[in-house]
Amino acid sequence: MTETTVDAPEPLGLRERKKRARRLALIDATHRLVERDGLEAVTVEAICAAAGVSPRTFFNYFETKDDAVLGHVPWSMQGPAVDEFVAGGPTGHLLDDLAAVLEGVLLEPPLGRERMHAVLELASKEPRLLARHMTWVDQHKGQLVDLVERRLGPDPERDPQTVAVLAMHLTHATFLRWDAAGGAGTAHEHLTHVVAELRAVVVD
Amino acid sequence: MTETTVDAPEPLGLRERKKRARRLALIDATHRLVERDGLEAVTVEAICAAAGVSPRTFFNYFETKDDAVLGHVPWSMQGPAVDEFVAGGPTGHLLDDLAAVLEGVLLEPPLGRERMHAVLELASKEPRLLARHMTWVDQHKGQLVDLVERRLGPDPERDPQTVAVLAMHLTHATFLRWDAAGGAGTAHEHLTHVVAELRAVVVD
DNA sequence: TGCAACTTTGCAGACGATGCATATTTGCGT
């Protein structure tokens, strides 16, 4: 469960550990400053001063300033939940299993809950951040399409692409709902509710 | 039908007509240059030189360069299709009627078909553009939520917010599908297909 | 210990975007 979002706990070299530590330090510094001064007032320069690295180095770790705000870290879709989904489990119903895998992987971010909530709040007020986040998610859509394809095989009426987009929107809607609730409740609760609503709307 | 996306053909002053003409001219110039040189290679300066306006003026018309590429123009959700939706029509089924209103308003953009397709193609290759576009759509989500609320009234199991997100999902998926088809077919065809797929996935 | 690979850093510069002051244009009442 803990290794669903990060690599297995293999013996990491000093290099890799330093890299991760620095990335986290940069994200930390970013969050601290943004909370204090607001998104626009915080410059990359200030972040780097706080984290003790060169401004140029910042862009070795993040493509944009917003990525640091959003806490984007290298990430890939793997783990037991994923394997089970591909195998056709856990329930056998595509939609339910999709929800399960999303919950197990997408909604279990490497950041803590409270930080997560702070980011959500920011994103809901700053469309730019939301957009950037969606770009990031979109870059992982390929992996999701893969998953669905591996599970379904050729299917005349369920296009993996469409299913993947639906999954992304379930995630999005869940985040919105979570945020609207002030960060209260679990991912499971909100996701379940969103799926139920979807069913209610579609089956009429 | 023609006034669904723009204001009624009331006598527009010279001021307003000039403004629109210039906005269109800027979008035109942008598209021409982007098609020739690619998105990254085109600078705001070049666009303005081609359109014969000052660079400073560009930002009186668009918040960002990407907005000009996407052809975003002032827009609001109104027209006969909208009124009918609020009244509970045309079929009485929420999902179908949602599709109808989207088709009538969202998918009938003020830009021509061919330009529309060019934009789609660009957006599918440049995640940034897609994200920006969705942000733009998102800013109109409030209007959509309004619509749903006015139609449904208090509803214990169908949250207007979630329905609105679903609507955006349908729009997005339709655009993707449209683009995947190389711009062939009508909005109606693709939207219908997407709705059918959604039903297939949800009802299992 | 020493070489090879990787990472950080400084520097220069392009480009996007904004604020402010000024000049130009349009709408409209007289």
Place this chain on the structure above:
DNA sequence: ACGCAAATATGCATCGTCTGCAAAGTTGCA
């Protein structure tokens, strides 16, 4: 037709993001 007020365009200065490049510093490994 005239002239004032509001809207709009423009020039200029400036900040901040982000990139390429080459030099300097670190780490991994034999």
